[in-house]
Amino acid sequence: MVDWKWAATCSWIGLPFAITERPFTWAGREARISGTYSGNLAPQEQNVDLTAWLDQYRDAWIRFDIEALTDLFTPDALYQDKPDEPGWVGTAGVRDYFTQVTAGQSDVSVRFGTPLIQPPNRAAVEWWVNLTWSDEPATLAGTCLLEFAEDGRCRELREYWHLFPKKLEPSDNWGR
Template sequence: MDTREAAERFVRVWERAWAAHDVDALLELYAEECVHRSMPFREPHRGRDELAGYLRWSFARERVRDVRFSPPVVGQDGTAVAEFRVLAEEDGVASTLAGCVFVRFDGAGRAVETRDYWHTADGHQEPAGKLFLL
């Protein structure tokens, strides 16, 4: 699978599966021995099992209202980046999460390495200006 096709599938599935908290659909995007970094100073989640645990923990208290991903920007080296914005409620409190994900794919189109950078804000809002690609 070429990188563009893998990246477009990645953002399409993430957008739908995050909204539904469908961990199984998300795990299908990742290689068995993937490495996911959810925060710069947090230990990475290694392999699908650790990633599944992280996703279930992340989704446990979250009630999603809307998830949007930008079209991915694709590199020539098996990498892609996309921005995202999520309107959610956690414990009844509205919040907005906005950030980006960097992904490196293998030849089969599975994510072997991902890195997220994100920020949260109180209430449901759009980021100042417009997300780069949304």
């Protein structure tokens, strides 16, 4: 049986499969991926530990460590935070983005869902952030589409997100 919700999602973002605990069908084959997911992105082909990269991203954001955030990206990286704008390019662009977006933030809590992976170097992951922004409670919820270089740094990050003017908790089906 085809799980059309997952197939449509994967097809829309260009992924050939999804990491999920329930069966799904791709290219006529039924599969089930379960158990503990290590977060390694195609370790045979690419030296990217996605879990470590996401942990470093989260930790640097929580500490407001702009240099640590910038170091996670290649010198020619593209950080696309809005689909109708050209995005932030290169080390200086990524640094400027993080400097601007974190201004006024405090009490930041970042969570990531289970990533969807496309070997050898692409992934998508949901994220959920509770924070105080300009002394007001807020929640950011979104998805990142990531492409990595051979050295494990992010070459391209495109994100889609929603801002809520209060602190919320994710639904039970978030992040899977």
